[in-house]
Amino acid sequence: EPEVTQTPSHQVTQMGQEVILRCVPISNHLYFYWYRQILGQKVEFLVSFYNNEISEKSEIFDDQFSVERPDGSNFTLKIRSTKLEDSAMYFCASSEMGAGDTQYFGPGTRLTVL
Amino acid sequence: AQSVTQPDIHITVSEGASLELRCNYSYGATPYLFWYVQSPGQGLQLLLKYFSGDTLVQGIKGFEAEFKRSQSSFNLRKPSVHWSDAAEYFCAVGAGGNKLVFGAGTILRVKS
Numbered sequence: 001e002p003e004v005t006q007t008p009s010h011q012v013t014q015m016g017q018e019v020i021l022r023c024v025p026i027s028n029h030l031y032f033y034w035y036r037q038i039l040g041q042k043v044e045f046l047v048s049f050y051n052n053e054i055s056e057k058s059e060i061f062d063d064q065f066s067v068e069r070p071d072g073s074n075f076t077l078k079i080r081s082t083k084l085e086d087s088a089m090y091f092c093a094s095s096e097m098g099a100g101d102t103q104y105f106g107p108g109t110r111l112t113v114l
Numbered sequence: 115a116q117s118v119t120q121p122d123i124h125i126t127v128s129e130g131a132s133l134e135l136r137c138n139y140s141y142g143a144t145p146y147l148f149w150y151v152q153s154p155g156q157g158l159q160l161l162l163k164y165f166s167g168d169t170l171v172q173g174i175k176g177f178e179a180e181f182k183r184s185q186s187s188f189n190l191r192k193p194s195v196h197w198s199d200a201a202e203y204f205c206a207v208g209a210g211g212n213k214l215v216f217g218a219g220t221i222l223r224v225k226s
Binding site for chain 2: 004031044045058095098104107
């Protein structure tokens with residue numbers, strides 16, 4: 001069964017550094033998403049991406065964050081100048097269609113900012 | 115704004131006992147509703163979803179959920195819990211646009 005994959009599984013970085021989290025969505029999916037879960041808190045929507053552009057973003061997704069689909073298979077989340085509060089589990093998801101369609105989640109990348 | 119409430123942070127049930135996990139949502143229109151399960155070190159796996167039609171939906175692993183519009187609820191049930199069901203369960207609503215809004219999750223412990 002096709003699945004969403006994410007690398008790395010765990011990323012440790014120093015405050016102020018830039019990180020790139022990578023995701024490979026399911027191959028025939030057209031919609032891509034990033035969510036995050038700070039330890040002990042809810043899973044929160046960050047951004048959705050379709051047709052090579054952001055279709056929706058949350059208040060959390062400020063200028064510190066960016067997303068990109070650099071090629072036909074990868075979907076990345078870049079966090080510039082990381083802060084301690086960026087420490088969280090970041091989940092990538094994809095869906096074939098948009099609103100209401102099932103989103104399939106990857107296993108997550110745990111980001112630790114020191 | 116859309117919101118999802120899962121009132122129970124932890125639930126412990128005996129193996130073989132029945133299970134009900136509660137979920138209440140806040141959304142003005144008919145929502146899309148989902149239950150996901152997360153085992154340690156794993157991603158979020160879809161158990162079942164409700165879009166429209168029959169308010170009782172069947173999912174994987176013997177789970178079912180019932181949409182009750184009058185109560186704004188979408189409770190998850192299983193008649194007989196297995197030890198492998200121990201995990202964290204998330205209710206989510208697809209409420210406008212593409213995003214999902216998640217509840218805080220319920221951690222299920224199964225005792226033998």
